[in-house]
Amino acid sequence: MTTLTNTIEERRKTFFKRFNWQYFLQDNLTGSRWLTIWVAFITLVTVGVFVGQLGSAPGWTLILTAVWAVGILMVVAGELFGLHTSFSRWLKDNLLSSISNTLVTLLIILLVAQVVSGIWQWGYVTATFDSTRTAPDLRSEGATWGVLWGARKLILTGTLAPEHTWRVILTGAMVFVLWLISFIATRPTVKTSMGYLQRISITLWLLAPIASYIFLAGLEYHEPFINIRTLLTGLVIVVAFMALLWFFKVIKLDPVSIGLWVAAWPIGYVIWQLIARTGIFPTINVDEWGGLLLTVIFAIFVNILSFPLGILLALGRRADVQGIPVWIVWPIALIATVYLLSTSTPELWTTSRNNVERALALWPLLIPIAAYFYQRSFQGNMVQAFSVLFIELIRGVPLITLLFMAIVMAPFFTASGSAIKNFWAVIVGYTIFSAAYMAELVRGGLQAIPKGQYEAADSLGFNVLQKYRFIILPQALRILIPPLAGSVIGTFKSSSLVALVGMFDLVGIVRGIIGNGQWLGLRSELYAFLFVLYFVVSSGVSWYSRRLEKRMGLGTR
Numbered sequence: 001m002t003t004l005t006n007t008i009e010e011r012r013k014t015f016f017k018r019f020n021w022q023y024f025l026q027d028n029l030t031g032s033r034w035l036t037i038w039v040a041f042i043t044l045v046t047v048g049v050f051v052g053q054l055g056s057a058p059g060w061t062l063i064l065t066a067v068w069a070v071g072i073l074m075v076v077a078g079e080l081f082g083l084h085t086s087f088s089r090w091l092k093d094n095l096l097s098s099i100s101n102t103l104v105t106l107l108i109i110l111l112v113a114q115v116v117s118g119i120w121q122w123g124y125v126t127a128t129f130d131s132t133r134t135a136p137d138l139r140s141e142g143a144t145w146g147v148l149w150g151a152r153k154l155i156l157t158g159t160l161a162p163e164h165t166w167r168v169i170l171t172g173a174m175v176f177v178l179w180l181i182s183f184i185a186t187r188p189t190v191k192t193s194m195g196y197l198q199r200i201s202i203t204l205w206l207l208a209p210i211a212s213y214i215f216l217a218g219l220e221y222h223e224p225f226i227n228i229r230t231l232l233t234g235l236v237i238v239v240a241f242m243a244l245l246w247f248f249k250v251i252k253l254d255p256v257s258i259g260l261w262v263a264a265w266p267i268g269y270v271i272w273q274l275i276a277r278t279g280i281f282p283t284i285n286v287d288e289w290g291g292l293l294l295t296v297i298f299a300i301f302v303n304i305l306s307f308p309l310g311i312l313l314a315l316g317r318r319a320d321v322q323g324i325p326v327w328i329v330w331p332i333a334l335i336a337t338v339y340l341l342s343t344s345t346p347e348l349w350t351t352s353r354n355n356v357e358r359a360l361a362l363w364p365l366l367i368p369i370a371a372y373f374y375q376r377s378f379q380g381n382m383v384q385a386f387s388v389l390f391i392e393l394i395r396g397v398p399l400i401t402l403l404f405m406a407i408v409m410a411p412f413f414t415a416s417g418s419a420i421k422n423f424w425a426v427i428v429g430y431t432i433f434s435a436a437y438m439a440e441l442v443r444g445g446l447q448a449i450p451k452g453q454y455e456a457a458d459s460l461g462f463n464v465l466q467k468y469r470f471i472i473l474p475q476a477l478r479i480l481i482p483p484l485a486g487s488v489i490g491t492f493k494s495s496s497l498v499a500l501v502g503m504f505d506l507v508g509i510v511r512g513i514i515g516n517g518q519w520l521g522l523r524s525e526l527y528a529f530l531f532v533l534y535f536v537v538s539s540g541v542s543w544y545s546r547r548l549e550k551r552m553g554l555g556t557r
Contacts (some may be wrong), residue, residue, distance in 0.1 A: 026526065028099040041102050046107045053110050057117055064113055068106050109395055123528070135517055147522045148529055151513045155332055155529075157210045158290015158504050167281065169214045170171030172209060186551065209304065216297070218283035219276035226270075234265040286423040290504035292533075298430065298494040298505065305431040306491075310438025316387030317443055323380025333371035340364035387439070394436035399494060402429040426498055434491055441483045445476035478552055488537045506530065 029039055053061040075092045084092070095105045123176045126142030131150040133139060148155070156459040157168055163241045181204070241262030242261045275281065289297065348361035378385040390410035394402070406429025410420045449472055457467035477484075513519050 024408055028308070037334060039103070040098055042049060042103045042107065045102050046110070049107060049110045049114075053114060057113075060113055061110065062449055064109050065106070068109060072102065074381035092417050134522065136520060138518055143525050143528075144522055145196050145525055147519045151516075151519060152429050154513055155291050155506070156507050157293045158288065159291065160284070160288045160293065165544050167215045167284075171212050174208065174211060174215075178208055197248045214275065214281050216284065216289070216293075217286065220283050221271065221273065221276040221279075225277070227272055231266055231269060234269065235262065235528075238262065238265045244297075286421050289423070291509045292506050293504040294503065295492070295495050298427070298495040298498060299488075301427055301493065302430045302434050302495070303488055305427075306438050309431065309435040311441035311442050311473070313387050313391055313435060314442035315437065316383045317391065318446060319381065319387070321381060321383055323378065324382060325380060326375055329371055329375055330368075333367050337364045337367045340367070351535065386425050391436045391439050393438070394433055397433075399430070399433050400497055400500055402433050405429065406432075407501055422502065426501060426503060430495075430498070434487070438487060441480055441487060443475065444483070445480040446472065448479050481552070483546055485541055489545045492537060492541075506533075 029034075030036060050061065050065065071088075071091050074085070074088040077098045078088040078092065096102045122142045123145075124142075126140055127145055128142070129145045129149075131146035132148055134144055134146045153162070153165075157165060160168070178201070181197070182201045185201045238261060246352075300332040311375070341362075345361050346365060349358060350363055352358040374385060378388070403426055406425040407422055410425040410428075453471055453475065454467070457471040462470065494503060496507040498505050499511065502508075504512065507530065510530060513526060514521070514523055
């Protein structure tokens with residue numbers, strides 16, 4: 001004990017010999033005029049906030065100030081006696097490194113405590129959780145959380161009929177079970193002998209969209225039970241798809257695989273008709289979907305559809321295929337120009353009312369200019385030209401514009417007299433928008449792959465499809481885990497924009513709840529709920545992506 005006391009005393013004397021008050025004040029207070037003004041200003045502000053907090057919440061203010069003072073003492077003791085702990089060293093380096101930083105730390109602590117105290121008072125102490133006290137004349141001074149329970153049906157499923165709620169619950173339970181199976185199957189501790197569990201998980205996920213559609217949209221039975229035309233159409237599509245995969249050497253054809261592929265569609269069609277005939281899952285009008293259900297459906301649909309489309313656009317933008325020769329492009333461009341000048345321009349010219357409209361009537365002259373830039377920029381590569389123009393045009397347009405265009409222009413792409421649901425039109429517009437951004441993410445991942453990987457795939461004799469399927473895309477998609485997680489989160493949050501085109505998603509249904517006379521004016525509670533919900537979902541996706549990055553060794557190997 002005596003030795004320790006002597007050591008501390010020696011260190012204290014050594015510190016005071018080396019410590020210079022003049023340098024300390026110059027570094028922290030008197031070094032410049034602006035430094036002195038800043039320290040004086042932050043001191044006045046901190047004292048003012050402290051005095052205000054002391055009057056409204058003296059207990060918490062004194063406790064927090066005492067904790068702040070203890071931290072200062074720990075830093076001073078560590079500097080004085082050279083006995084810094086890891087915590088006191090962190091305090092000195094990050095919070096208490098100077099006089100101004102010390103005052104700013106106390107100011108932030110007091111302000112955060114004031115905000116937290118206000119939220120606590122409003123959200124719990126003076127709040128009511130009774131769903132029968134949501135009328136304006138029965139509310140308390142604080143939050144009226146009963147609106148969440150009273151409007152739970154609208155928040156979760158919108159205007160969907162109550163008798164179909166069990167189908168939503170069934171779909172959610174199915175997704176949760178599939179996620180649980182995938183979580184177990186992908187754990188590092190799972191033995192290699194349990195690889196079959198991963199194959200089962202992938203198969204079930206591929207069937208999940210079909211099952212979800214049956215649960216949520218229902219099936220309509222069509223007479224006759226066996227429709228030869230439908231069967232033949234589906235069979236032709238299956239055979240064509242199988243032939244395409246065989247041509248690019250993705251699959252090998254043998255009697256067993258051919259039989260399975262050919263029998264897949266008739267068996268699936270019969271099962272589909274049998275389920276529809278039972279009437280267990282009657283059809284539901286998609287316009288009845290709303291609330292959280294519609295938001296989740298939008299997010300899942302758009303991400304599932306935009307991901308493969310984005311990959312195709314990214315590959316198309318990097319495609320190095322033989323372009324259309326110049327001797328074909330220019331004659332076609334000139335013939336089209338002459339034909340349109342002789343047919344379209346005279347009619348437009350005669351109906352023109354001013355010089356601007358007359359100039360627009362000569363629009364076919366733009367065709368040779370477009371042909372020139374097409375050859376100069378893409379050397380006749382039609383695949384690359386289409387991908388680049390698609391990506392750049394879509395990325396240059398706001399999402400809300402595409403949503404309105406999808407709804408307005410959808411009837412032009414349907415048969416005469418038929419209508420398309422706004423839901424499907426919005427899905428198409430949203431998918432196109434998301435695919436353009438997804439394509440740029442995938443292109444970044446492809447560019448991150450070293451050139452040696454492409455050369456190695458070529459040396460092995462792989463064709464283009466095999467090279468990208470087995471060598472390039474697995475590495476690129478592994479790199480893209482962080483930005484893909486950000487894209488999924490962004491799609492989930494941006495789906496709230498569909499409320500502007502008349503869709504009653506989570507944000508749209510909340511606006512309707514606020515306008516209801518029973519819950520009139522309860523904005524803060526509902527928007528606080530939305531804030532927490534979006535934060536929890538986004539945090540969950542971020543956590544899972546970080547787990548996936550760690551499991552795949554991203555950034556470490």
